Amino acid sequence: MNALKCAKELGRDAIFEKIKAAGLKMSGLRMGDLAEQLKACSVGAAVDAGLDNADTDGALLALLRENPERVLEGIKIAALALNTGEANLYLPEKESELAAALQPVAEKYDIKICSGIVDVRKTEGDFYLHLASAADLADLFTDSYEDGVYVAVNGQPLKKVARDTKLGQLTSLDGAKAIWTGYHYYTPAEAEELTVEAASNALVRVLTDKECLVEETKKQLTEYRRVSCGKCVFCREGLIQLEHEQREITLARGKMDFLDLTKEIGEAMRFSNLCSVGQRAAYAPLNAVEKFPEEYESHIKKNQCPAGVCGAFVHIYIDPKLCTGCGECLDVCPEDCIEGKPKYIHMIDEFDCTKCGKCIEVCEDEAIIQTAGKLPKLPNRLTKVGKFRKH
Numbered sequence: 001m002n003a004l005k006c007a008k009e010l011g012r013d014a015i016f017e018k019i020k021a022a023g024l025k026m027s028g029l030r031m032g033d034l035a036e037q038l039k040a041c042s043v044g045a046a047v048d049a050g051l052d053n054a055d056t057d058g059a060l061l062a063l064l065r066e067n068p069e070r071v072l073e074g075i076k077i078a079a080l081a082l083n084t085g086e087a088n089l090y091l092p093e094k095e096s097e098l099a100a101a102l103q104p105v106a107e108k109y110d111i112k113i114c115s116g117i118v119d120v121r122k123t124e125g126d127f128y129l130h131l132a133s134a135a136d137l138a139d140l141f142t143d144s145y146e147d148g149v150y151v152a153v154n155g156q157p158l159k160k161v162a163r164d165t166k167l168g169q170l171t172s173l174d175g176a177k178a179i180w181t182g183y184h185y186y187t188p189a190e191a192e193e194l195t196v197e198a199a200s201n202a203l204v205r206v207l208t209d210k211e212c213l214v215e216e217t218k219k220q221l222t223e224y225r226r227v228s229c230g231k232c233v234f235c236r237e238g239l240i241q242l243e244h245e246q247r248e249i250t251l252a253r254g255k256m257d258f259l260d261l262t263k264e265i266g267e268a269m270r271f272s273n274l275c276s277v278g279q280r281a282a283y284a285p286l287n288a289v290e291k292f293p294e295e296y297e298s299h300i301k302k303n304q305c306p307a308g309v310c311g312a313f314v315h316i317y318i319d320p321k322l323c324t325g326c327g328e329c330l331d332v333c334p335e336d337c338i339e340g341k342p343k344y345i346h347m348i349d350e351f352d353c354t355k356c357g358k359c360i361e362v363c364e365d366e367a368i369i370q371t372a373g374k375l376p377k378l379p380n381r382l383t384k385v386g387k388f389r390k391h
């Protein structure tokens with residue numbers, strides 16, 4: 001028998017009892033006892049199921065993709081417990097293909113698919129159900145429920161593990177620069193102590209020295225700006241400001257003042273916004289600035305991106321000892337920013353160079369070098385091959 005049919009046969013009181021006895025917890029950011037949260041809601045309140053608004057990664061959507069009926073039955077069981085016919089499934093705006101694929105099965109269950117984040121102003125009094133908890137509810141009523149937390153580690157498929165599993169048991173933290181999970185950055189030492197319960201969005205990403213934390217933070221803020229409804233002033237304006245600061249730093253235009261400003265805006269955002277988008281968006285820049293100040297100082301004070309990711313800090317130059325003056329690079333440069341003539345050492349004008357790398361590909365002598373470090377001494381005028389001297 002399927003989960004919904006089992007729940008219907010049991011009736012409302014027995015549904016509550018079963019959820020309570022199993023100790024089901026709400027997943028995501030509204031963690032807590034699921035039976036208590038249901039009880040606290042008025043009979044007849046609509047059920048709004050989805051991810052947390054702040055969850056822009058959507059790792060838990062895999063549950064819907066793998067087995068939509070399981071999640072939809074869980075939503076209907078919650079609706080049954082609240083004696084309501086109104087059930088909505090919220091999907092991120094960018095998931096229009098998933099929404100279209102789910103439409104027929106949602107109609108079968110009389111569940112309305114809504115696009116975008118849950119509008120907390122319009123849904124006050126509704127019962128919020130996390131997608132992972134909907135899946136748990138369905139499992140409970142087919143007697144296949146196992147307590148645990150869903151995690152997707154470093155892009156691997158989603159799996160459920162025991163709540164006391166340490167992050168270090170799931171993946172090696174050796175060589176990690178930072179760990180991103182549950183909307184926070186952690187240092188490797190902090191992550192060693194964390195259990196998977198910290199992964200409220202199921203995502204665990206180990207960032208190495210190949211990743212730039214300023215760039216990563218900028219990308220997250222851009223994503224938050226995309227999903228924000230903009231109705232809270234601190235969310236709307238704070239996100240613009242925070243994203244701008246990170247962008248300027250990655251473009252080598254950062255100032256040390258930005259760090260204090262980031263802390264000030266981030267702190268205000270944590271408490272001044274209505275939903276988890278504005279509240280959680282603050283943590284990435286706050287954590288990055290407070291726990292990894294050397295990343296920022298390197299960009300701002302030393303003019304270097306330690307990961308070599310930020311293009312503004314990457315240099316492309318022609319090694320005067322290796323260039324044979326063949327002219328191949330000059331012919332392919334789309335910006336016309338290579339100067340040279342046959343048998344002369346060619347030179348790149350960095351001002352116009354877009355770092356597209358086309359010249360590197362054609363240079364058979366491997367004379368064109370990309371570096372995140374300092375430039376060596378280079379010729380400042382056309383010089384015959386073999387005639388360049390450093391001093």
Ligand code: SF4
Pocket residue numbers: 117120227228229230231232233235236273274275276277278279
């Ligand atoms: S925090 Fe942001 S997304 Fe959430 S309601 Fe306010 S403006 Fe909208």
Ligand code: SF4
Pocket residue numbers: 318322323324325326327328329330340346362363364365366367368
């Ligand atoms: S392709 Fe290489 S060797 Fe030829 S001119 Fe350019 S830099 Fe020099």
Ligand code: SF4
Pocket residue numbers: 316332333334335336337338348352353354355356357358359360
């Ligand atoms: S990286 Fe691209 S733009 Fe820059 S010099 Fe080479 S070909 Fe030209």
